[in-house]
Amino acid sequence: MQPKQKKVEDSHTIMTELIMPNDTNPLGNLMGGNLMRWMDIAGGICAAKHSEAHVVTASVDHVSFEKPIKLGNVISIDAKVTRAFNTSLEVYIEVMVSDITGANTMKSNHAYMTFVALDKDSKRPCKIPELLPITTEQKRLHEGATRRRELRLILSGRLKPKDATDLRSFFGELE
C-alpha cells in the first residue's frame, strides 16, 4: 500500500560523475548529450523512488549550456521532486561542477523534467503519492509547478490554451 503523501527528502537523489575522455568532444569538453543522459537517469531514479514504480520520461523543459564542463571536472547532479500530479511528477534537476579537489564549485545548469509512473502489470500510467512541501523553497517550487505544467502541456499540444487556467490570458492573443 503506497503512502498518501511523501516528502522531498524521501526521494532526493544525488549522482556524481568524473568527466572521462570518452564523455568529451574533440575540444575536451563534456558532450551535452552525455550530461542530459545523466540528468535523465538521476531524475528518473528520484521519480521512481517517489512513485514507488517504474517511470518513463514524458518531457524535458528548456536546458541551456552556459559554460563548458571540462575533462577531469566532477559534476554533481541533484534531483528533487517539486510536485506530484495524478500519474505524473515534476523533478527539478540542478548540476554543479567543480575541480576534482572540490574547489571552484559553481552551478552549471538546471532543468525541469516530467516523469510518468507506470503500473507494473498494465504498463499504463498509475496514481502516485502527493508531495508534501515543507520548506519555503519547496513551497515556492510546488506552487510554480502548476504553471510550468500548463505551459508544457500547451507546447506539446495536449492542452488547448483556452482550457488553461493560469496561462489562458497569456496565450489569448495567439488563438
Ligand SMILES: CC(C)(COP(=O)(O)OP(=O)(O)OC[C@H]1O[C@@H](n2cnc3c(N)ncnc32)[C@H](O)[C@@H]1OP(=O)(O)O)[C@@H](O)C(=O)NCCC(=O)NCCS
Ligand atoms: C508518457 C506516456 C506514458 C503518457 O501516456 P498517455 O497515454 O498519453 O497517458 P495520459 O494521457 O493518461 O497521461 C498521463 C500523464 O502524463 C502526462 N503527460 C503526457 N504527456 C506529457 C508531456 N509531453 N509533458 C508533460 N506531461 C505529460 C499527462 O499530463 C498525465 O499526467 P497526470 O496524470 O499527472 O495528469 C506515453 O506518452 C509514453 O509512454 N511516452 C513515451 C515515454 C518514453 O518512452 N520516454 C523515453 C523516451 S526515449
